[in-house]
Amino acid sequence: GQQVMQIPQYQHVQEGEDFTTYCNSSTTLSNIQWYKQRPGGHPVFLIQLVKSGEVKKQKRLTFQFGEAKKNSSLHITATQTTDVGTYFCAGYGPGSARQLTFGSGTQLTVLP
Amino acid sequence: EADIYQTPRYLVIGTGKKITLECSQTMGHDKMYWYQQDPGMELHLIHYSYGVNSTEKGDLSSESTVSRIRTEHFPLTLESARPSHTSQYLCASSATGKQPQHFGDGTRLSIL
Numbered sequence: 520g521q522q523v524m525q526i527p528q529y530q531h532v533q534e535g536e537d538f539t540t541y542c543n544s545s546t547t548l549s550n551i552q553w554y555k556q557r558p559g560g561h562p563v564f565l566i567q568l569v570k571s572g573e574v575k576k577q578k579r580l581t582f583q584f585g586e587a588k589k590n591s592s593l594h595i596t597a598t599q600t601t602d603v604g605t606y607f608c609a610g611y612g613p614g615s616a617r618q619l620t621f622g623s624g625t626q627l628t629v630l631p
Numbered sequence: 632e633a634d635i636y637q638t639p640r641y642l643v644i645g646t647g648k649k650i651t652l653e654c655s656q657t658m659g660h661d662k663m664y665w666y667q668q669d670p671g672m673e674l675h676l677i678h679y680s681y682g683v684n685s686t687e688k689g690d691l692s693s694e695s696t697v698s699r700i701r702t703e704h705f706p707l708t709l710e711s712a713r714p715s716h717t718s719q720y721l722c723a724s725s726a727t728g729k730q731p732q733h734f735g736d737g738t739r740l741s742i743l
Contacts, residue, residue, distance in 0.1 A: 520690075552731055561721055562674070564731040605671055611729040617681065619725075619732060621674045 521546045521612050525622035533630050538598050540625035542591040542608035549611045551584050551591040552619070557604045598629045634658055637722050637735035645743050650709045652738045654722035663705040664732065666721040667691060674721070680705055712742045 522545040532538050542551065550569045554562040566575055568584035568591065575582045581594045591608055608622040634657040644650060656663065665678040666689075676689030680699040694716070695709050705724075709716055719739050723732040 550729055558671070561734040561737050562723075562732075564733070567731060607674065609732075618676075618679070619729075621676075623673045624671075626671050 521610075521620045523608060523610055523620045523622040525606075525608060525625050527625055528623065529626045529628075531628045531630060532598050534600060535597050538595045538602070538627055540593050540606050540608075540627075542593075542610075542622050544589045544610055544620075547588050547613050549588075549613050551588075552609045553582055553591075553593055554607045554609065554621075555604050556607065556624075560604075562607060595627075598627070600629050600631055603627060603629050635722065635724055635733050635735040637720075637738050639738060640736060641739045641741075643741045643743065644712060646711075646713055648712050650712050650740070652707045652720055652722075652740070654705045654707070654735060655703050656705075656724040656733070657703060658724060658726075658733070659702065660724035660733075661702065661727050662725045663699065664723045664725075665689075665695075665697060665705070665707050666723065667693065668719045668721055668737075670719070678707065712740075714742045716740060717742050 525542050552567045553565040556562045572586045573584045579596045583592045605624045605626045607624045609619050636655050638653045661682045663680045666674045667677050668674050675691035677691050677693040678697040680686045686697050695707050697707050719737050721737045722735045725732045
């Protein structure tokens with residue numbers, strides 16, 4: 520079945536440093552979604568990418584979908600303590616695939 | 632914010648008890664899901680439903696069962712709780728198609 524892997528599993532950064540998490544799928548994805556889960560909270564949807572090579576920005580966050588639609592990245596510029604949490608990517612397989620597969624997540628710690 | 636509700640938020644109970652975790656959504660979503668998640672770790676899909684009277688087991692084997700008699704309601708039941716069931720259980724829903732999932736606040740379950 521479809522597998523979605525994320526690296527790194529953990530990342531500690533100093534406040535103000537940049538952060539990137541990478542998502543890789545074993546199969547082509549029809550779309551990629553990103554979620555953020557704060558400590559003690561539940562995953563919250565951030566954004567969805569659909570097109571090959573698509574890049575979207577939300578303030579300091581930049582999301583990218585690979586040309587082959589098998590990988591994605593989330594980059595945070597100048598991290599803040601409010602960025603702390605676990606970031607999950609999730610993707611639907613191609614065609615009529617109905618199940619969303621979540622990546623393993625990257626836990627981000629921002630040191631003040 | 633999404634209208635999906637889980638009760639109870641926290642439950643501490645003894646081994647052997649029957650437990651039902653409630654999940655309701657008011658968005659009219661056809662698709663609903665149950666995930667099991669240890670703190671900061673991966674989301675493991677244990678059950679899902681694509682509509683009334685439709686339920687399927689997820690990727691992670693679970694001793695729990697679910698029912699979907701009404702669109703808005705997707706309860707999860709453990710007939711005989713064991714300490715190995717201690718975890719957080721997250722309920723989610725999504726609209727038809729490859730849409731984002733909306734999560735409830737979760738139930739933190741501790742079996743003594």
